Amino acid sequence: MSRDDVAEVKARTSLMELVKRFADVRRVGNRWMAPCPFHQETKPSFSINEEEGFYYCFGCQAAGDVIDFYCRVHGLEFREGLEQLALEAGVELSRSPQAADPKAQQKRQFRRRAVDIYELAAGYYRQSLFSQHGAECREYLKGRGLTKETVTAFGLGYAPEGWQNLHDFLRSRKVNIADAVECGLLVKNDRGRLYDRFRGRLMFPIQDLSGKVIAFGGRILISSDREPKYINSSDSALYKKGEHLFGLNVARRAISVTRSALITEGYMDVLTLHQYGYENACGVLGTALTPDQIRRLSGFCSLVECIFDGDRAGRQAALRSAEMLLSAGLKCRVLILPESEDVDSLLQKQGTEAFEAVRNDAPDGLEFCMDTIRRDRSPKEIVQWAIQFVTNLNDPELAAFYATRIMHGLGLSEEELRPALASHSEKRGGKKPSLTKSVPKAMSIQAKRERHLLQFALCFPQHIPLLCERGADRAFATSRGRALWEKLIDYGHAGVSAYLDEGEKRFFTECRMEREYLAADEQKLLEEVLDSLQTMAEQAKRREIQKRLRNHAGHGAHDPIEDLRALQQTLGTGRNDGQ
Ligand SMILES: [Zn+2]
Structure with a gap:
């Protein structure tokens, strides 16, 4: 990754x-x-500066550029986020080692073609649903109580009966058939014959967050013993089982507004939930909830409500899911359905009241885990589970938070949990996990001056050369202040944002946000800053002298009195300079 790559991705992606x-x-x-x-609110306090390409939230102080936003909302590391965003923006990360690999380049090109093929196929299935071939499928949807709005919002379609419908359509659109096979939409049998993978099925497109179709799920319309009820796209260049959630692209707004998501198993459940007003529902796509899916959600929600069947398998899945969600630092609740009901049947037969009753009874995730463990396991296994659970928590703060609750909930002693907590104190370099975060010390006057200086430089970079001339380089005494100033000088105002850490980035954006208010007072502020620079320069000299005096004790190389005279002199002349 190079600076150019970062700049290119930023230039080609609209933050808005x-x-x-x-x-x-x-x-x-x-x-x-x-x-x-990123935080729960209905009034808008999230501000976007499209021209300069950054955002700032007045409520929770979240701040950053387009890449930060993407990473944060998807729960990705910088590198990973940059790569995905580059892919979306069609930017080749030229200097990454991957880009040098010709295979990687082929893969990228194939991905682009695959996106087009999926788009074509989705359009074809949608059209088929509303054509004469789709009459039976439309009847089926009506019978399941789905409205046309829901059907359209989720882009449902129909794969007609017959072996070569999609094949012929794609061929007529000049699609490379080998690509369509590789995408998993067509199948080639042992004798080399090509046929459609999805036939006579109601089609659910699986979309990524940018709305691109990346896979399909298909439900058979006329049940038969020979064909499975549901089939999904196989893994492809675009889609890996367990990485995506069905309906997330439709649900994400509601999720980010309410900061909570409803997770269920089936496609139909998701559609029905939406239709009954649960617009934050999405589906796990035929797997148990996976860490990848949790990561996808964790960027923009803090509570996950998971719906499970009331049978033994459902409870087992619920336990695993709750453990994973809790260890990701999310709050979770476990909704267990009455035996032999699914969400769809419950809502259709008994309406939202019955579903709300299940929701109200739903235990908190940790309560659910502890109830299950207490009921099903031996005392030895209980201790093992607790140690395992606390050890698996990545964050020592989280470990401390849960350890107390688990100790009380399962009747364990601190002694018994010690091995788990010890593993965390090793991670923290020997410090004991603690529930209270350290409160930042009150800022010193020097730190405040440095802050003003930096703020001014960030708002009005045209004055940086003058500030340097007046000794800004020597004015910084705090390591944070100095670090940011040096970055600003090294990378320039326009390029510095890629090199800032979290705190610096927040400060940077805050400053840029305030610029428009400060612009009217630019001249006055400049004078203030120059004044304060002078004071800072004097203090820098004082610190220097003090240091020399300290170093001196016992060495006798200089006469301390001489140094003090020098100090007096510099302070005296300092007042006359600078205006
Ligand atoms: Zn916020």
Whole structure:
């Protein structure tokens, strides 16, 4: 990854378009505002500066550029986020070792073709549903109580009966048939004959967050013993089982507004939930909930409500899911359905009241885990589970938080949990896990001056050369202040943002946000900053002298009195300079 790559991705990606995927963006005065996707609110305090390419939330102080936003909302590391965003923007990360690999380049090109093929196929299935071939399928949807709005919102379609419908359609659109086979839409049998993978099925497109179709699920329309009820696309260049959630692209807004998601198993359940007003519902796509899926959600929600069947298998799955969600630092609740009901049947037969009753009874995730463990396991296994659970928590703060609750909930002693907590204190370099975060010390006057200086430099970079001339390079005494100043000088105002850490980035954006308010007072602020620079320069000299005096004790190389005279002199002349 190079600076050019980062700049290229940023230049080709609209922050506004990206934010719009998660929130309603509105013009307020002369800025663009939205309800914040990162904290729960209905009033918009999330501000977008499209021109300069950064966002800032007045509520939770989240701040950053388009890459930060993408990473945060998808729960990705910087590198990973950059790669995915580059892919979306069609930017080749030229200097990455991957890009040098010709195979990787082929893969990328194939991915692009695959996106087009899936788009074509989705269009074909949608059209078929509303053609004369789709009459039976439309009847089926009606019978399941689905409205046309729901059907359209999720882009449902129909794969007609017959072996070569999609094949012929794709061929007529000049699609490379080998690509379509590799995408998993067509199948080639042992004798080399090509046929459609999905036949006589109601089609559920699986979309990524940008709305691209990346796979399908298909439900058979006329049940038969020879064919499975549901089939999904096989893994492909675009789709890996367990990485995606069905309906997330439709549900993400509601999820980021309410900060909570409803997770269920089946396609139909998701559709029915939406139709009954649960717009934050999405589905796990034929697997148990996976860590990848949790990561996808964790960026923009804090509570996950999981719905499970009331049978033994359902409870087992619920235990695993709750453990994973809790260890990801999310709050979770476990909704167990009455035996032999699924969400779809429950809502259709008994309406939202019955479903709300299940929701109200739903235990908190940790309560559910502990109840299950207490009921099903031997005392020895209980201790083992507790140790395992606490050890698996990545975050020592989280470990401390849960350890106390688990100790009380399962009747364990601190002694018994010690091995798990010890593993965390090793991670923290010997420090004991503690529930209280350290409170930052009150800022010193020096730190405040440095902050003002940096703020001014970030808002009005045209004055940086003058600030340097007046000794800004020597004015910083705190390591944080100095570090940011040096980055600003090394990478320049325009390029520095890629090199900032979290705290610096927040400060950077805050400063840029305030610029428009400060612009009118630029001259006055400049004078203030130059004044304070002078004071800082004097203090720097004082520190220098003090240091020399300290170093001196016992060495006798200099006369301390001489140094003090020098100090007096510099302070004296300092006042006359600088104006
Ligand atoms: Zn916020």
